Amino acid sequence: MSTNRTFTMIKPDAVANGHIGAIINDITAAGFKIVALKYTKLTEETAGKFYEVHSARPFYKDLVSFMSSGPIVAAILEKDNAIEDFRNLIGATNPADAAEGTIRNKYAKSIDANAVHGSDSDENAAIEGDFFFTAAERF
Ligand code: ATP
Numbered sequence: 001m002s003t004n005r006t007f008t009m010i011k012p013d014a015v016a017n018g019h020i021g022a023i024i025n026d027i028t029a030a031g032f033k034i035v036a037l038k039y040t041k042l043t044e045e046t047a048g049k050f051y052e053v054h055s056a057r058p059f060y061k062d063l064v065s066f067m068s069s070g071p072i073v074a075a076i077l078e079k080d081n082a083i084e085d086f087r088n089l090i091g092a093t094n095p096a097d098a099a100e101g102t103i104r105n106k107y108a109k110s111i112d113a114n115a116v117h118g119s120d121s122d123e124n125a126a127i128e129g130d131f132f133f134t135a136a137e138r139f
């Protein structure tokens, strides 16, 4: 059953390029409610754990290094059909393939520095949200 929740991060590239406000505006304008929100920074260790599912992929080391290179914004979002609608809002993994008007189309520069993360399933949204937020930090 769908939980109607997803988890996102605004990645270090989008934070460094000054896009936090614009991206949060796009997210709320698309009808997502913010359940939890945090400005923080991953270490190599915590980024490695977060992306453990990708540990066998060739880009894993670069991904962990990039995701721990600067602050990020983490959030839990709520909307009907949240997982699919949010992935449509952010666009394809490679911004070169991301549809016009999507967040990655507007704010991302490359496949590794692609501005935002979006959960790929209800199960992973719950795991990823629990990685960053306690129950008392959700509203
Ligand atoms: P995310 O999980 O960040 O929302 P995604 O689900 O679109 O992205 P995944 O396949 O889960 O894509 O890959 C996780 C992240 O790893 C991507 O967002 C991207 O930053 C990086 N990545 C994926 N494929 C490549 C690649 N071929 N080269 C470099 N980095 C990659």
Ligand code: MG
Pocket: 118, 119, 120
């Ligand atoms: Mg993914």
